[in-house]
Every structure is written in C-alpha cells, then in structure tokens.
Amino acid sequence: MEKITNAHLFGIFLTVGCFYVISLVRKRSGLNWLNPLLLSTVIIICILVMGDIPYDHYMKGGSVIHSLLGPVTVVLALPLYRQRKLLVEHKYSILGGIVSGVLSAIISVIVLCRLLGINELLERSLIGHSVTTPIGIGVANMLQANEGITIISIIITGLLGGSLAPFMLKLLRITHPVAKGLSIGTSSHALGTTKAIEMGETEGAMSGLAIGVAALTTVLAVILMQLMGWY
Amino acid sequence: MKVFKQLFIILGINLAGELLSKYLHLPIPGSISGMILLLVLLLTGILKEKHIRETADFMIQNMGFFFIPATVGVLVTYHALDGHYFQTSLVVVLSTIIVLAVTALSTQLLINLKERWKK
Structure with a gap:
C-alpha cells in the first residue's frame, strides 16, 4: 500500500477522481449548491485520515497540481480584458468599493480580536485573512505573525465567502453584477472567485480584478500601519 | 498543438511575472505580476485573445480543482x-461577512450615485 500512496500518481489520481465524481454528481443531480472544491477536500482528508496515509504522500502528487495555481491566477486577466469597457466605466466605484472592503477587513479583525480578548499573535495572523494566499503569507511575515494560522484563515475565508455570497447578496439586495463580483473577490480572494465565475462573466471578471487590487491595497495599508507604529 | 502553444504562452507570462516580482522587488507575488502583464499584453494588442482562449477558459472554469491540494x-x-479554534473561526466568519457586505454596499x-449624477 505504501508503494502506491507514496508516489506522484496517488495524489493526482485522488484529486482528479474526487473532483470529477463530485462535478458529475452535481451536474446530474442539479444540486448547484454542491461545492466540488469543499467536498473534494473533505473526502480527501477523510481518505487520508481513515487510511492512515501521511499528508506528505498525498502532497507528492498534490504539489504538482498546486504549482499550477500560478498560471491559473495569470489567466484571470482574460475575463478582465473581456470586461474592459465596464472596468473603465466604473473605475471610481470599483476602486472605492475595494478600498472600503480592505479597510473593513483590517479594522474588523482588530476590533473583533480585542473584543474577544484574543492574543496579539493571533490578531496579527488574521489581518491578511481576506487576501490571496501568497500575499497573505507576505502580510503575515511583514507583521511577524504565524504563517500557518494565516493560511488556514485564508482558506476558511475563501470557502465561506464563496458559499455565503449568493445568500448575503440577496439579503442585502445587491443587484449590480459589478458590486456582486467585487464583494466576492475582495472578501474571499481566488477561492471565492470560483463561485463568482459561476454567477456570470461580469461577476467573475470583477472578482478576479478585486483579488489583485485588494491584495495591493492590503499591503499598502499594512505598510502604512507599520509606519504609524501600530504594529 | 494549439493547447501546447497556449500553455507555452501562459506559462511564459507566469515566469516573466515571477522574474518581474523578484528583480524589481515588488510587494506582490509573481502570479499577480503575471496577471497584470497578461492584461497589458492583451490591451496593447501584442497578444490576442485567441492565443490563449481555450486553455485559459478551461483553467478558469475549473479553478476549484487547482485549489484542492x-x-x-x-x-x-x-x-x-x-x-x-472557536475564537479564530468566529473572527474569520464575522470579518468575512462584514467585508462582503461593506464592499457590496x-x-x-x-x-447608483454616479448613475443619478449622469441624469
């Protein structure tokens, strides 16, 4: 068994298999709320834990897929290019929306942590929870925080943002596709963007745009906070 | 052939983005620099949509897959x-809801203000 699991093929096969089967079930059953990413993750974790398979074995193949996240992020420029007219038309609203979102992310983490009496290390580690993973790690390092906590909070945020967005946006009566997409990308980076892409081309493009702009704004805000001696 | 050509272009831009971030000491990761670079190339017409279309659309439509590991x-x-666990989850959940709501609203x-201004 060890021979099979401790090879590149195992992780790749398991990931492709889970994603395929869940996507198929989703399509056939019409259950659109099924999240193939979330379910695949849960199933793979269950298989690893129950089969007593080390995480390192899975990641031999997993890291191959993981390394493709770079090109996947790069091609997010395409939906943005397709929506260039909308982008120019709403440039100030877009910038204003993203900046207020980023500020609310940082302020809400600080206020909530202080209210709940959470230690400072955890507080610093959660500041970058809304941005895309590589930037979040960068922010964690800038603030001398715990990278592991930052990564886990980024993933929870991404999964949560994507799942809550349709319901939340309906509740708040948000109708404009630009506002929908931006809010998903700003709050839950590329993971949430997977949901925005399902909602429509404009939503997906704006969410993709928000990943980059929100990440840059967060870095700038953290630099400013450090210059002001807050951290 | 087509897929290889498109993949070659996309990976090349990713690599160029990594180099840009590293040597210009940009505070953003190479993948984001690559995304900006690709947008510039498309806007200037140096690269056409058809040069990357099928491969890029496949990646975008199945983005969730790449996040599984x-x-x-x-x-x-x-x-x-x-x-x-509890405090961390609570902060992350509440903060995510706040960011989503603030950005959307x-x-x-x-x-809406802009559209009213126009009239």
Whole structure:
C-alpha cells in the first residue's frame, strides 16, 4: 500500500477522481449548491485520515497540481480584458468599493480580536485573512505573525465567502453584477472567485480584478500601519 | 498543438511575472505580476485573445480543482491554531461577512450615485 500512496500518481489520481465524481454528481443531480472544491477536500482528508496515509504522500502528487495555481491566477486577466469597457466605466466605484472592503477587513479583525480578548499573535495572523494566499503569507511575515494560522484563515475565508455570497447578496439586495463580483473577490480572494465565475462573466471578471487590487491595497495599508507604529 | 502553444504562452507570462516580482522587488507575488502583464499584453494588442482562449477558459472554469491540494493542507496547518479554534473561526466568519457586505454596499452605492449624477 505504501508503494502506491507514496508516489506522484496517488495524489493526482485522488484529486482528479474526487473532483470529477463530485462535478458529475452535481451536474446530474442539479444540486448547484454542491461545492466540488469543499467536498473534494473533505473526502480527501477523510481518505487520508481513515487510511492512515501521511499528508506528505498525498502532497507528492498534490504539489504538482498546486504549482499550477500560478498560471491559473495569470489567466484571470482574460475575463478582465473581456470586461474592459465596464472596468473603465466604473473605475471610481470599483476602486472605492475595494478600498472600503480592505479597510473593513483590517479594522474588523482588530476590533473583533480585542473584543474577544484574543492574543496579539493571533490578531496579527488574521489581518491578511481576506487576501490571496501568497500575499497573505507576505502580510503575515511583514507583521511577524504565524504563517500557518494565516493560511488556514485564508482558506476558511475563501470557502465561506464563496458559499455565503449568493445568500448575503440577496439579503442585502445587491443587484449590480459589478458590486456582486467585487464583494466576492475582495472578501474571499481566488477561492471565492470560483463561485463568482459561476454567477456570470461580469461577476467573475470583477472578482478576479478585486483579488489583485485588494491584495495591493492590503499591503499598502499594512505598510502604512507599520509606519504609524501600530504594529 | 494549439493547447501546447497556449500553455507555452501562459506559462511564459507566469515566469516573466515571477522574474518581474523578484528583480524589481515588488510587494506582490509573481502570479499577480503575471496577471497584470497578461492584461497589458492583451490591451496593447501584442497578444490576442485567441492565443490563449481555450486553455485559459478551461483553467478558469475549473479553478476549484487547482485549489484542492492547498485546502487539504488544512490537515497539517490546523496545529498552528493551538486550540484557539472557536475564537479564530468566529473572527474569520464575522470579518468575512462584514467585508462582503461593506464592499457590496459601497460599490452599489457609488454606482447608483454616479448613475443619478449622469441624469
């Protein structure tokens, strides 16, 4: 068994298999709320834990897929290019929306942590929870925080943002596709963007745009906070 | 052939983005620099949509797949929380809801204001 699991093929096969089967079930059953990413993750974790398979074995193949996240992020420029007219038309609203979102992310983490009496290390580690993973790690390092906590909070945020967005946006009566997409990308980076892409081309493009702009704004805000001696 | 050509272009831009971030000491990761670079190339017409279309659309439509190994990583990183599961989850959940609401409401408000201004 060890021979099979401790090879590149195992992780790749398991990931492709889970994603395929869940996507198929989703399509056939019409259950659109099924999240193939979330379910695949849960199933793979269950298989690893129950089969007593080390995480390192899975990641031999997993890291191959993981390394493709770079090109996947790069091609997010395409939906943005397709929506260039909308982008120019709403440039100030877009910038204003993203900046207020980023500020609310940082302020809400600080206020909530202080209210709940959470230690400072955890507080610093959660500041970058809304941005895309590589930037979040960068922010964690800038603030001398715990990278592991930052990564886990980024993933929870991404999964949560994507799942809550349709319901939340309906509740708040948000109708404009630009506002929908931006809010998903700003709050839950590329993971949430997977949901925005399902909602429509404009939503997906704006969410993709928000990943980059929100990440840059967060870095700038953290630099400013450090210059002001807050951290 | 077509897929290889498109993949070659996309990977090349990713690589160029990595180099840009590294040597210009940009505070953003190479993949984001690559995304900006690709947008510039498309806007200037140096690169046409057809040069990357099928491969890019496949990646975008199945983006969730590429994140699976990262999310499975929770299996090992959760130790870092050191028992602070409840507080951490609470902060992350509330903050995410706040960011989603603030961004959506402020963007919608700004768009509505602009449209009223036009009239």
